Amino acid sequence: MNKIKCECGHVNPEGTVLCEACGKPIEGNQHIDGNDKKLLLNMRYEGSARRSQTYRKSIIDKVWSFFSSVKVGVWLIVIALVASMIGTLFPQQQFIPQNAESRDPAVYYEAQFGIIGKIYYELGFHEMYSSWWYLLLLGLIGVSLVICSLDRFIPLYKALKIQKPKRHETFLNRQRLYSETEAVSETEIEQVKERLRKQRYKITEQNGHILAEKGRFSRWGPYVNHIGLIIILLAAILRSTPIMFTDEYVWVREGETTVIPGTKGEYYIENKKFYVDYHNPEDERFKDAIEQSGMVESNFQTDAVIYKDTNTGLPGAESELEKILEYPIRMNQPAKFDGYTLYQSGYQPNEFSSMTFKIHETDDEDATAVDSFTVDLFEPESEYILDNGFRIEMEQYYPDYYLDDDGEPASETNFPRNPAFVFLVYPPESSSPEVSFIGIGRNVDATGENEYKIGIQDFETHFVSGLTLRVDRTLIFFGLGAAIFMIGVIQGMYWQHRRVWIHPKNNGLLLAAHTNKNWFGLSKDIEKAIEKTNIKMVEDRQELDK
Amino acid sequence: MDLVNLSSNLLFVAFILYLIATLFFGATIRDKRSKRNGKEIAGKIGITITIIGFLAQLGYFITRWMASGHAPLGNMFEFVTFLGMAMVLAFIIIYFMYRLSFLGLFALPLAMIMIAYASMFPSELAPLVPTLNSNWLYIHVSTVAVGQGILFISFVAGLMYLIKQIDQRKRTKKNTWLELVLYSIFLFIGFIVSSTIFSIMDYEATFEYQDGTQILETEYRLPPIAAPNNGELLTDGVREPWFEAPAWMQGADAGRKFNTVIWSVITGTIIYGLTVLTLRKRVGAALQPLLRGVKADLLDEIMYRSVAIGFPIFTLGGLVFAAIWAQIAWGRFWGWDPKEVWALITWFFYAAFLHLRLSRGWHGEKSGWLAVIGFGIILFNLIVVNLILAGLHSYA
Ligand code: HEM
Numbered sequence: 001m002n003k004i005k006c007e008c009g010h011v012n013p014e015g016t017v018l019c020e021a022c023g024k025p026i027e028g029n030q031h032i033d034g035n036d037k038k039l040l041l042n043m044r045y046e047g048s049a050r051r052s053q054t055y056r057k058s059i060i061d062k063v064w065s066f067f068s069s070v071k072v073g074v075w076l077i078v079i080a081l082v083a084s085m086i087g088t089l090f091p092q093q094q095f096i097p098q099n100a101e102s103r104d105p106a107v108y109y110e111a112q113f114g115i116i117g118k119i120y121y122e123l124g125f126h127e128m129y130s131s132w133w134y135l136l137l138l139g140l141i142g143v144s145l146v147i148c149s150l151d152r153f154i155p156l157y158k159a160l161k162i163q164k165p166k167r168h169e170t171f172l173n174r175q176r177l178y179s180e181t182e183a184v185s186e187t188e189i190e191q192v193k194e195r196l197r198k199q200r201y202k203i204t205e206q207n208g209h210i211l212a213e214k215g216r217f218s219r220w221g222p223y224v225n226h227i228g229l230i231i232i233l234l235a236a237i238l239r240s241t242p243i244m245f246t247d248e249y250v251w252v253r254e255g256e257t258t259v260i261p262g263t264k265g266e267y268y269i270e271n272k273k274f275y276v277d278y279h280n281p282e283d284e285r286f287k288d289a290i291e292q293s294g295m296v297e298s299n300f301q302t303d304a305v306i307y308k309d310t311n312t313g314l315p316g317a318e319s320e321l322e323k324i325l326e327y328p329i330r331m332n333q334p335a336k337f338d339g340y341t342l343y344q345s346g347y348q349p350n351e352f353s354s355m356t357f358k359i360h361e362t363d364d365e366d367a368t369a370v371d372s373f374t375v376d377l378f379e380p381e382s383e384y385i386l387d388n389g390f391r392i393e394m395e396q397y398y399p400d401y402y403l404d405d406d407g408e409p410a411s412e413t414n415f416p417r418n419p420a421f422v423f424l425v426y427p428p429e430s431s432s433p434e435v436s437f438i439g440i441g442r443n444v445d446a447t448g449e450n451e452y453k454i455g456i457q458d459f460e461t462h463f464v465s466g467l468t469l470r471v472d473r474t475l476i477f478f479g480l481g482a483a484i485f486m487i488g489v490i491q492g493m494y495w496q497h498r499r500v501w502i503h504p505k506n507n508g509l510l511l512a513a514h515t516n517k518n519w520f521g522l523s524k525d526i527e528k529a530i531e532k533t534n535i536k537m538v539e540d541r542q543e544l545d546k
Numbered sequence: 547m548d549l550v551n552l553s554s555n556l557l558f559v560a561f562i563l564y565l566i567a568t569l570f571f572g573a574t575i576r577d578k579r580s581k582r583n584g585k586e587i588a589g590k591i592g593i594t595i596t597i598i599g600f601l602a603q604l605g606y607f608i609t610r611w612m613a614s615g616h617a618p619l620g621n622m623f624e625f626v627t628f629l630g631m632a633m634v635l636a637f638i639i640i641y642f643m644y645r646l647s648f649l650g651l652f653a654l655p656l657a658m659i660m661i662a663y664a665s666m667f668p669s670e671l672a673p674l675v676p677t678l679n680s681n682w683l684y685i686h687v688s689t690v691a692v693g694q695g696i697l698f699i700s701f702v703a704g705l706m707y708l709i710k711q712i713d714q715r716k717r718t719k720k721n722t723w724l725e726l727v728l729y730s731i732f733l734f735i736g737f738i739v740s741s742t743i744f745s746i747m748d749y750e751a752t753f754e755y756q757d758g759t760q761i762l763e764t765e766y767r768l769p770p771i772a773a774p775n776n777g778e779l780l781t782d783g784v785r786e787p788w789f790e791a792p793a794w795m796q797g798a799d800a801g802r803k804f805n806t807v808i809w810s811v812i813t814g815t816i817i818y819g820l821t822v823l824t825l826r827k828r829v830g831a832a833l834q835p836l837l838r839g840v841k842a843d844l845l846d847e848i849m850y851r852s853v854a855i856g857f858p859i860f861t862l863g864g865l866v867f868a869a870i871w872a873q874i875a876w877g878r879f880w881g882w883d884p885k886e887v888w889a890l891i892t893w894f895f896y897a898a899f900l901h902l903r904l905s906r907g908w909h910g911e912k913s914g915w916l917a918v919i920g921f922g923i924i925l926f927n928l929i930v931v932n933l934i935l936a937g938l939h940s941y942a
Contacts, residue, residue: 044904070905074898081894087882129882247878279673285550285614289672296673331676332875343877470877478879482866489858517854520644520847542843542909 008168013155015054018047020162023171040541041174043514046163048155068151073144080137087128090120130240142233145226153223160219165204165211165501172503175512177523177538182508188533189502189509195529196500210502219516221492228485235477246471253351254462257307257321262469263340268307268321274347274463275301300344301330302465306337329467339471346466352377352416356458357438359390359425362450372457377416389428390452396422401439415464425452498522500529511538549613550671556606557627561661563599564634564654567592571650575836589647596650597638603631614671616679619687621672626664626928628688632695633657636852640699644848648840653702659734666741682871689863694924696856697896703849704917711842711911714831721830727918728829729818736814737806744768751784753777755801764802768809774801846910849917850903857896864889888927895920 004012010021017029018041025035025047032053033042041047052068055061066072090113093105102108105126109117124131172178193203193210201212239245248262250269257270277299281290290296307321327335334343354376358369371388375381377399384392398411401420409420420439427434436454437444443455496518503510511530515522519540526538570592574585607628610618618624637653705727712720744767751766755777764774773779773787791801818829825832868889869879880886899916902908908916 070901074901077894077898081891084882084887084890092882283673285671286673288670289668292668292670293672297676298673298679300676332680332682334874334877341877343875345876468877475873475879478869482869486858486862486866489861493854493858518847518851520844520851540843 008164008166010162013049015049015051016047017042017049018171019168020046020048020159021164022166022168023047023163024168025170025174035174039174040176041171043175045152045156046159048159050151050155052151064147064151067144067147070148073141073148076137076141076144080134080141083128083134083137087125090117090126092129093126135237135240138233138236142230145230145233149223149226153220156219160216163211164209165206166209167211167501167503169503169505169510172501172510172512175501175514176542177513177519177526177540179511179536179538180505180508181511181534181536182506184507184509184534188535191533192502192529192535195531196525199525199528201498201500201525208504210500212500212502213498215495215497218492218495219497221488221490221495223488224491225485225488228481228483228488231477231481231484235474235481238477239472239474244473246469248469249345250467250469251348251464252302252467253353253464255353257305260340260342260469262471266309267337267340268309268319269342269467270305270307271465272303272305274303274465275299276347276349276463277301299330300347301328302344302467304329304335304342304467306335306342308338339473341470341472343468343470344465345468348415348417348464348466350461351464352419352459353462354460355419355456357423357454358457359386359452359454362445362453367453367455369457370452375421377419391426393424393426393433394421395424395435398439423454425450425454427452493517496521498525500526509535511535513538549609553606553609553613554669556602556609557661557665560599560603560606561658563595563602564658564661567595567599568651568654568658570595571647571654574647575651575839585647589645589650592647592650593638593641596634596641596654600631600634600638603627603634607631610671616674617684617688619684620674620678621667623664623667623669625687625691626667627661629691629694629928630657630661630664632688632691633660633698634695635692636695636699636856637702639696640848640852643851644844646840646844646848648706648837649699649702649848651836652706653699656698656702656731659731659738662738663734666738677875680871680875682867682874686863686867686871689859689867691863693856693858693860693863696852697860697924698921700849700852700856700917701921703845703852704914706837706840707842707845707849707914708911708918709830709833710837710840710845711914712830714828714834721828724830725828728833729814732818732821733810733814735817736812737810739817740768740809740813741806749784751779751781753801754780764799766802766805768805770805771808772801772805774799777801842910846913849913853896853899853917853920857900860896861893865893884931885927888923888931892920892923892927895923 002014004014004016004026006012006019006022006024006026008019008022008024010019012020012026015029015032016026017033017035018025023041025041030036033044033047035041035047050068051061052065055064090109102111105121109121109126111117113120120126128134173180189210193212196212197203199214201214204211204213246262248260250258250260252258252269252271254271254274257268259265260267260269276297279286279290279296279298281287281295283290286296304325304327305323306325306327308324309319310322311318311320325335325337329335329342329344331344334341336342354374356372356374358367358372360367360369371386371390373384373386373392375384375394380394380397382394384394386392396409398409398420399414399416399418400412401418402410402412404410412418418440420437420442423436423438424433425436426432434450434452435446436450437446438454438456440456443453445453496515498513498515498521500511500513500522503512511526513522513526519542523538523540530537570588573588574592607618610624619628633653634657637650637657641647641649708724708727712718712724714721749767749769751770753764753766753770753774755762755764755774763780764777769785770779770787772789772791775791777787777790779786787805791804821829868886872881872886873879895916899913899920902916903913
């Protein structure tokens with residue numbers, strides 16, 4: 001390696017732009033930071049030697065240079081962002097609605113969105129956020145962040161540590177804030193030092209050369225925030241594995257107890273009651289708004305009991321449920337148990353739970369019931385024997401009746417949303433049945449010769465509550481990453497690294513200053529420090545790019 | 547007087563005070579010959595009145611909170627008003643850092659346009675839906691607004707920089723773009739003016755239209771130029787619409803929103819046209835001399851500084867707090883909802899701003915354009931995403 005020895009005696013690594021100790025521009029390297037074209041020195045990395053700018057021969061050098069370029073980093077971000085936006089165009093596979101005609105992605109996207117949907121599916125956008133190329137993109141951003149940070153952090157750290165108060169004259173007179181004063185007294189310099197100290201600058205001296213510095217730690221802000229980002233990226237990659245993240249949906253009707261999917265059959269939920277509450281439309285405060293927009297919900301709530309099956313050890317064993325939690329689950333108030341979280345996510349109103357039918361004589365105008373029976377729609381019986389001697393056989397039960405493509409009666413789902421029945425009615429002491437078809441708004445007498453007719457007398461409905469189960473073990477990493485990111489950004493943004501150099505020359509001095517941001521604040525500091533002295537205020541020589 | 551009335555009166559008072567304060571800030575430019583002292587006094591009076599106005603608006607916020615029982619951050623009117631308040635707060639903070647009175651001359655009128663814009667939305671007290679019933683709503687929304695308010699100052703400083711620096715002697719690509727930015731401000735004014743006029747006239751027309759399998763009604767508060775697609779006018783005695791909104795504009799009230807946009811463009815263009823006719827030059831060229839006394843590098847500094855201050859606050863409110871709330875409410879801290887994606891785009895955009903500035907040396911004019919675009923993205927998220935790309939956060 002070609003180390004470079006500066007006239008101040010310090011030995012710099014190859015590729016150094018400004019001597020680490022005294023800041024003198026090193027001949028032959030000025031093009032690296034563009035100093036050869038400008039009056040002012042580029043101070044971003046203190047002119048330290050960065051690997052990416054120094055070695056560009058071998059493959060490794062080239063890869064390193066590639067990833068340490070901010071331009072490449074910004075491009076990677078833009079690509080990931082555009083891809084993410086495309087991914088929101090249509091629902092992701094796991095969000096295909098429950099009630100879709102077909103939840104098979106090969107069918108769904110084309111049926112729903114036509115040719116664009118088909119392309120979307122073919123290209124794999126329907127499960128984009130866990131696709132290999134999306135994760136690769138995130139990975140590349142991570143690599144870029146790591147290399148970029150290493151490339152700059154280490155040399156910058158060294159350069160700031162090695163820096164000496166005594167700086168080369170060219171280093172000072174090529175700073176943005178700069179002034180020369182002919183004659184300055186010792187007491188004036190003492191005053192300036194004192195005032196700078198008061199403003200919490202740290203003063204170091206070397207043969208009358210003075211360096212006043214504060215807020216150096218803010219220079220590490222970007223590196224800290226990038227560490228936070230890397231943690232977030234890793235967490236995002238982790239989250240795509242099922243061990244770290246579970247997402248399940250369960251429908252449970254009022255009064256029902258059901259196993260919670262995604263818990264390996266270990267946990268059960270009972271829905272004691274589900275509520276939808278509304279804001280009172282008479283409420284003086286909200287009357288006008290409710291009149292305009294219609295009723296507004298105030299609460300969705302499932303009074304839930306969570307049970308743990310204590311007998312899961314043996315396959316096929318009878319489950320023994322032990323109550324572990326009773327909790328009203330609401331919006332913004334999920335239930336938590338043993339690392340699982342259950343969220344109120346939706347509901348189905350008015351599913352039927354039971355129906356009561358009456359039997360009357362077909363030609364009775366008043367339809368007076370001669371008998372009646374109740375069908376539990378979740379546990380219908382095959383036969384009902386009634387008090388007055390009727391016997392009813394349930395020939396067919398369609399919980400969610402519709403006519404299929406062939407015009408045949410069928411059930412669309414297993415939920416009793418639109419129940420319909422074919423009953424065989426055996427009148428007392430008769431062995432030949434009458435056939436009745438009955439559903440909501442339907443009552444068909446197949447032969448037209450029935451003596452008795454069945455009618456719906458009453459029904460009961462219930463709510464079905466939809467709950468989402470989540471296990472997200474990556475949360476802690478996201479939280480940690482976000483916290484570190486925030487600390488880093490604040491560190492880098494709300495503090496600034498300010499330095500003032502004083503270089504004695506003949507009877508006077510050269511004064512120069514640098515900061516990474518907030519030049520206005522730095523000027524104010526200097527103004528205060530040199531007040532009532534002969535020292536000339538620094539001049540701002542910024543070259544604003546147009 | 548009940549609380550709701552008191553509250554809206556306080557908002558009105560704040561608005562008037564901001565107007566008066568603007569005049570004082572204007573006086574800091576006007577008399578060029580007057581002594582430095584006079585200018586300083588005008589600036590001091592200006593900022594004092596601004597602060598009183600801010601307190602009045604704070605009073606609006608608190609009394610409205612007391613009246614409804616929840617923080618007034620639940621709908622478009624309330625949020626945009628709050629954003630206007632945050633903009634004024636950001637101005638006050640930056641003023642005390644840099645004591646640049648000229649900033650008030652630009653920041654306050656723009657904040658006033660924002661508040662006036664807000665009052666065009668229904669302002670009745672509305673009950674809170676269960677999703678929004680969380681303390682995280684307040685924490686999230688108020689932090690976002692403060693962050694955006696400070697980023698707004700970077701927009702103002704960037705715009706001032708561009709107005710000051712861009713050559714106006716002859717027509718160029720740059721000053722045409724700048725003029726376009728200024729023209730878009732007139733569109734807001736157009737929206738406010740047309741809505742106000744027809745609301746004073748109590749204009750109303752009802753349409754019936756088909757949305758999917760449903761038949762819906764929509765109420766126009768502006769005379770229909772564009773009817774809803776497949777819409778039928780129900781109200782008698784009002785002028786027939788000229789045409790129907792195209793079929794691809796879907797969703798509730800799409801026709802009405804499209805009609806509002808048309809009115810804003812027409813009215814805004816007329817006002818802009820009259821302004822140019824009166825001034826006899828581009829608006830940018832007319833504003834340029836006002837900024838003669840301001841140092842360009844100070845504007846550049848303020849623009850950068852407010853991004854530096856606003857970016858972390860926006861990150862905290864718009865991404866971190868938003869994610870925490872989403873985790874509590876829906877069990878997923880991130881869901882690629884359009885509003886979330888646009889918050890992410892905003893965040894990335896300002897990160898790119900910082901990277902370009904630091905690593906590629908984009909100062910001055912380039913930075914100025916970026917600051918203007920950045921705030922454009924914020925407004926896009928506020929207006930287009932809220933009202934059109936409705937997601938979970940839809941307020942309208
Ligand atoms: C591929 C990715 C990235 C690369 C290569 C990269 C690189 C850099 C570099 C070189 C710096 C300047 C450090 C210095 O001069 O001391 C920086 C600063 C910064 N980066 Fe990144 N970065 C990346 C992604 C991000 C992302 C995604 C964000 C956040 C959204 C971010 C936020 C910041 C912030 C806030 C600063 C400080 C800027 C300032 O002080 O003005 N970076 N980044």
